[in-house]
Amino acid sequence: MALLEIKGLRKAFKDVQAVNGVDLTIGAQEIHGILGPNGAGKSTTIGCLLGLLPYDAGKVVFENGVGIRKWSKNIGYVPQDLAIYPDLTAKENVRFFCSLYSFKGEELDQKVKKALELVGLEDVADKKSGEFSGGMKRRLNLACGIAHSPKLIIMDEPTVGIDPQSRNRILENVKALNQAGATILYTTHYMPEVEEICSKVTIIDHGKVIATGTKSDIIDQLGNDTELILDFGEDTDVSAFAENASHMKSVNSARTEGGKCIIKHSEDDTLLEKLMSMAHQYGLRVRSISEQEASLEEIFLDLTGKALRDEK
Secondary structure: EEEEEEEEEEEEEEOOOEEEEEEEEEOOOOEEEEOOOOOOOOHHHHHHHOOOOHHHHHEEEEEHHOHHHHHHEEEEEEOOOOOOOOOOEHHHHHHHHHHHHOHHHHHHHHHHHHHHHHOOOHHOOEHHHHHOHHHHHHHHHHHHHHHOOOEEEEEEEOOOOOOOHHHHHHHHHHHHHHHHOEEEEEEOOOHHHHHHOOOEEEEEEOEEEEEEEEEEOOOOOOOOOOEEEOOOOOOOEEEEEEEEHOOOEEEEEEEOOOOEEEEEOOOOHHHHHHHHHHHOOOOOOOEEEEEEEOOOOHHHHHHHOHHHOOOO
């Protein structure tokens, strides 16, 4: 069942078409990753579905066709920029944000306690957040966004700039929230995070959805390419071999990595035999052969380009 549907969403800022006809469906209890280069339209899309930005065309509806005004209490937002008050304690910060959803008394106390326990800050609940480390502030930011038990949690780069231990804790929190029934929309630049926690992924570029689905779905959209890795030994020069391999009929690309040649190819039962024959011609001895799916990062770069893009 769809918890959120975005149809034909468009938003322009003067001459810049930031969102250009986005269609996206988020199923109930998914962890759905949103990926895209700087300036791809991710933040603008989130702003539109939260009701923070008016959009020019399209529709944003939640479960049972409800709009943002009636459904906003069911959304938790964890922004990239910290939304906590440094002069308030951790408990006071969470209590303030949770109280905005009309919780009071014992129910409010329990929700604050539960949120702080989830992120591991119960022992410093009475300490001012301005004294916290960067990782602790990120975890408090999360607690403030989810204390009211929302059905949909939108997380925008929730682990940016923090230590590995805090990142792992937040990822465990995301999994726990999802297992408890929450649907999570998760944007990040850390590909391993998406591969670890997300059941589905959408890649956005130039304001458009260019791929969506599971990792396997996206690989299928790219033509089922897999990678064949021929290891010739660390000190072996395989540049000429890779160059020749790249021109073979079923090979889409070939690159070197130390003494390895990594070949991205479409289905061809005779490819390995041809490569082994060519290796023999070059006087190369193959030490090992392995095959793997392309990583999500490689898929992302294939779809969006490898050039560095600065946000404007």
